[in-house]
Amino acid sequence: MASIPFNPASRAQRSPPLDDPATMSTGRKYLIFAVMAFGQFMALIDIQIVAASLNEVQAGLSAAPDEISWVQTAYLMAELVMIPFSAFLTQALSTRWVFALSAGLFTISSVLCGMAWNIESMIAFRALQGFVGGAMVPTVFSTGYVLFTGKQRAMIPAILGMVSVLAPTLGPTVGGWITDAWGWRWIFYINVVPGALVCIASLTLIRVDRANLSMLRRLDWVHLGSMAAFLAGLEYVLEEGPKNGWLDDSGIAVAVWLSLVSFVLFLERSFRSSGPIVVLTPFRNATFAFACVFNLVIGFGIYAGTYLVPLFLGRVRGYNASEIGTTVFISGIAQLLGVPLAAALSQRVDPRYVITAGLTLFAVGLWLFSFMTPEWGFAALFWPQVVRSFAIMLCIVPSVGLALGHFSGPQLRYASALFNLMRNLGGAIGIAVVTTWLNDFSRLHYLRLGEAMGASPREAESFVTGLTRYLHAYTPDPDRALQMAQSFFGRLAGREALTLAFDDVFRLMAYSFLAALVLVPLCRPAPIQPDAPSPKVAH
Known part of the structure; x- marks a missing residue:
């Protein structure tokens, strides 16, 4: 049988065509931006949405008073790790798939949080929710700057700045209302419908760049691990330090040293790694x-x-x-x-x-x-x-x-x-x-x-x-x-x-x-x- 010559352009031809921002209609630009801004709002409001309902969550899960604060701390620690990692993932998987996966997994983890059966499962699912949702926060900023120019671009930081401030401010109030009306588990179930819509809309609308899967083969796991240990350790120290006397507590002292050593290793890999997770240039x-x-x-x-x-x-x-x-x-x-x-x-x-x-x-x-x-x-x-x-x-x-x-x-x-x-x-x-x-x-x-x-x-x-x-x-x-x-x-x-x-x-x-x-x-x-x-x- 005669061999078929390989055409290197054939794979690119099968991929959906990219949208050129210069020729894209203004309405489509704003629609893409609105979908992504709403995804960012979801990720940010969930930081504080449990704040007014911690007593109800504590009672529902039979948690100790010193354990319940981890419902928020775990989310913040994981989100801090994902935010700088999201730039690497966006290049490797494309904006379309990173945002869609982030919204989809955020929705699934929200369901798992609502189904939590004890405080340990809740902390684990909240960490997962913060990690997967954190990719939506910086991605919308960079995509907005790609889509818009001139006077239109000036609205990007204004709108996203408003979302960044308004979402954490409204979180406790919205969470309290939902808890009073339907119970604390619904502060997580409420994410299902909007999260699914953002995921579907992202897959349908966003085509601004292509994936570079070869980057995943060069992923520096030591760099990722050191960054995670540094940021998570720092968040733990900042969260628990005021309550436990800072370095007077042995656990906090260990976390400080772990975070410091991880930070030094993170810097070393940032400058010397062939596949860095975060570029500091x-x-x-x-x-x-x-x-x-x-x-x-x-x-x-x-x-x-x-x-x-x-x-x-x-x-x-x-x-x-x-x-x-x-x-x-x-x-x-x-x-x-x-x-x-x-x-x-x-x-x-x-x-x-x-x-x-x-x-x-x-x-x-x-x-x-x-x-x-x-x-x-x-x-x-x-x-x-x-x-x-x-x-x-x-x-x-x-x-x-x-x-x-x-x-x-x-x-x-x-x-x-x-x-x-x-x-x-x-x-x-x-x-x-x-x-x-x-x-x-x-x-x-x-x-x-x-x-x-x-x-x-x-x-x-x-x-x-x-x-x-x-x-x-x-x-x-x-x-x-x-x-x-x-x-x-x-x-x-x-x-x-x-x-x-x-x-x-x-x-x-x-x-x-x-x-x-x-x-x-x-x-x-x-x-x-x-x-x-x-x-x-x-x-």
Whole structure:
């Protein structure tokens, strides 16, 4: 039988044709982008969707109090590993298959989380959910920069920045509503229909690049393992450190050394491996490096601020989940209002001016929080929340442009992954740092209040005596009335000390944003690309 000559183009001809962004209709571009942005929203909202339902999850799985926090920690640890790994996978498997697989596996792991039978299975499935879902976060950034140019591109960081901030903010509120209505397992089952739709839409619509499967044969497993150990160990230290005294705990000390050694090995493989998982060459661009610092600070402010305000309302004001959600809801509205302004300024004004205004306004918002008293509620928190939340978009949009505007092709994917990793790391570091600050400042202010009352005890004694007399009318035992009065006075002093500690923490956070302004003059923005010409229609 005659042999058939091999045609190297035949395989390419059987593959679906790629869509050229230059000739693709604007509607199709926005449809692809909307699908991917919604996938990113799903991955990000699930970080915090369990926050308001941890008590119900703990009861349903018969978990110990020190185990339940791992429902969130496991997700964050795994997501941190996937975000930088996603750039390699996108080149090896293509954007289409990475995003579709990420959405599909995220849906399956969500079902497994809802079916969890004990805390161990829940932690394992949450880690899987965070790992597979993490690929959707940076992939949409790089794909958006491939699809759009000129003025259309300016909307990419604005929309994705809004998603990145709004999703974690809405997570606890949405999770609480679902749990109250249908039970805690439905906070995971709710992902099934939208996750399946995103998976199907990704396979149908996304054709922007081709796979390079040969990269999988060169995968450096040591590089991947060292990166996973470094990032997971770092997240573990940041999560458990504030609760266990940092290096005073032997387990945390071991995790610190493991993470440090893994980081050194990760750097060695990054520069010397023939098939590195993460390429660090984007950091050779000074503006990208500075933009990553900005993103680290922004992540610090966003996640720590989102964490501190509900904590203040719960611990100082005694608000329940519904009251907290109502009070902080205004921050989401302010973020939405900042989107069109940030997008418009990014096309007309030097991004260095925009980010200067954003960082300064964010610092002002944090500074306004530093005057809180134990009586602050919705009205008093209104303007601090509005100022801080409105400034978020003025920080995120120009920082994304400064970071990604200099890259294209594979370098764009690696830059997007590293840039998004910085925001998540900033958030993890921020929550750990402000928790430590809050504990230390609370103890310090409590001691100072004790010293002040010791220096002039008459007013304190008069207050306790008057309260004892009041309580004695309801409690016949005078010793019991005195103990209740002293206990109430101690709680009152503790609340005052905690409030002063919140003020100190917000003040230090404001200083960190002002300090970041030093780097702004060192950045060099990329030139604005002209709009792509409209595709000609053949007659």
